[in-house]
Amino acid sequence: MLQHLITQDDRLRMVPIDRDELTIVVGQLRQELDVTTDPSRTRFLTREIGIAQMTLGNHDEARTLLRQALDMATAAGNTRSVVASGINLGDAHRYAGDTQAADTLYRSALATARSLHPELLDFAHQHFGKHLMELGDHAGALAHLQEALRLRIAKGNAELVESTQAALDRVALLLGRANPNSSAPHGWSAGWTAWFQSRTTARTPARWAENFPGLRDAVRGLTAHQRVHPRLLRHLRDQSFSTEPIAAMAQEAENALATAGYLHNGKWNAAVGDAAARFADHLDLAAVVARSTGLEVEQPHAAVYIAYRDSGQFLDFHVDEFGFGEANLILCLKHDRPSGTAVPSSTVFITADGYLECDLAAGDCVVFDGALTPHGRTPVSAGESVTLISFGFHARDRALRTPVNLPPPPRP
The missing domain is CATH 1.25.40.10 (Tetratricopeptide repeat domain)
Known part of the structure; x- marks a missing residue:
């Protein structure tokens, strides 16, 4: 009040x-x-x-x-x-x-x-x-x-x-540990997010080609500092994750979303539980990220279930707060799409070369630096539903957790 x-x-x-x-x-x-x-x-x-x-x-x-x-x-x-x-x-x-x-x-x-x-x-x-x-x-x-x-x-x-x-x-x-050279002060991420959302949107892919030229230089300056290599992202389809833990997390997510789910930025979120913790520990998810990106990370310190259920639901372009980590792994737990769906919803990124869409099926994942890679999700179609889990990882090298000389958000 x-x-x-x-x-x-x-x-x-x-x-x-x-x-x-x-x-x-x-x-x-x-x-x-x-x-x-x-x-x-x-x-x-x-x-x-x-x-x-x-x-x-x-x-x-x-x-x-x-x-x-x-x-x-x-x-x-x-x-x-x-x-x-x-x-x-x-x-x-x-x-x-x-x-x-x-x-x-x-x-x-x-x-x-x-x-x-x-x-x-x-x-x-x-x-x-x-x-x-x-x-x-x-x-x-x-x-x-x-x-x-x-x-x-x-x-x-x-x-x-x-x-x-x-x-x-x-x-x-x-x-006395504040880095005087850091150009990522409080509000930096929000400033970049506001700038991207004022110039493009994940809602209407048809506009991307005409909008990208005005974003190119800014995106290149931003993504040049990414901590995940190669300096784009990794769309992983070859991890061969066992179907049992994927199904267990999908069920845990459904239960959590039904009992304690909450809307945030247009998507459904819910806290993870034991199934997600067992998956990360038994699989050694940090090693998966290290093998695929070359970035040595600790086991995930944060995770959240994400779901899209309503027709037209989408997540607009944004960059994460630095506290979420230097690497983000989004794993698809379930993606139901009606037969005949012309354009399924996908996880989408803005890279230095343009927009990149990743159509994730159950068991597919993508690894990227969420604080320095603009990302979102295109709208779900009628009858379509998507359930994901997002893990945040800290780099073992603590120097990478405080990036320096980052470009400030452009003026609106």
Whole structure:
């Protein structure tokens, strides 16, 4: 409710965008709180007002209200709200300088999230990581923020990934490890994505030929820095993956999408489970990537199921955040297409030589540098459906994780 009124300062603490407007909204929320008789609404309003007061710097009132919200959630047995309110109260104590109370609250929220609400673990790790960063425990902060990033990449929420990446950037700065030559600052990927989407689209392949000349020089400058070799991508049809783990992941994806799937950037996403982990470990997926590209990578640190079910559903051209890794492997788990489908949906890339479409069948995969290769998916036809899994890999050579002298996004 308050997100549009709140931003973050250079310490990554919440501050008002417009102090007067936020104060007015607090007054309106108080009026509603005075008359509501719904316990769940009372708890919600108390928490929202507490967050607003924390943002405004009214620390005593923020702690009082957020403690009330936490106590109400505990009394109601709403453990999900207990985790969220506990994190908020931890923030209020941290902002007020009470680090000991903040530490206790963050650790409690983290433990409860682990046991009861794993979907909230990324928030718990994120806020605890910020707390440790402010305490000067940069190694601890880095560990928690990296875990938050892994979980948020799996969720596929770009805004959350961006927030965690900003916190990691600050830790790097505090550690003195920020690379002064890096030309991939916060927002770099979003800038390039916006530029590509303003000039072309995966929705209408018929326009590609006429649009490409205006993209050529920019794409060449971008893809020249790719960490995956050959410097395009590898479309792998010769891996001979066993059909059993492919089918197991396809079934796991169907179940996950049906119970916890969410729309993101026009496609369906869902968190991976045990079937995906077994596939990556037993097959040694890192070795597959190394053999096919020459890039030595660690085992995948992130993965997400992706599905396209609706006629016309597509994924527009974009580049990934750098946190997803130096190599991305997209594996097709299932591709159902009605007989007579004239133009099936395909994974598509913009390379230095033009557009490249990869029509993936079950068991086919493609390996590429997602942060430096514009990619997307063309629209699915009526009756067509596609299920994929995307794995992210970090290069073993840590120097490759922070590319230097990258071209800035062109001006719109």
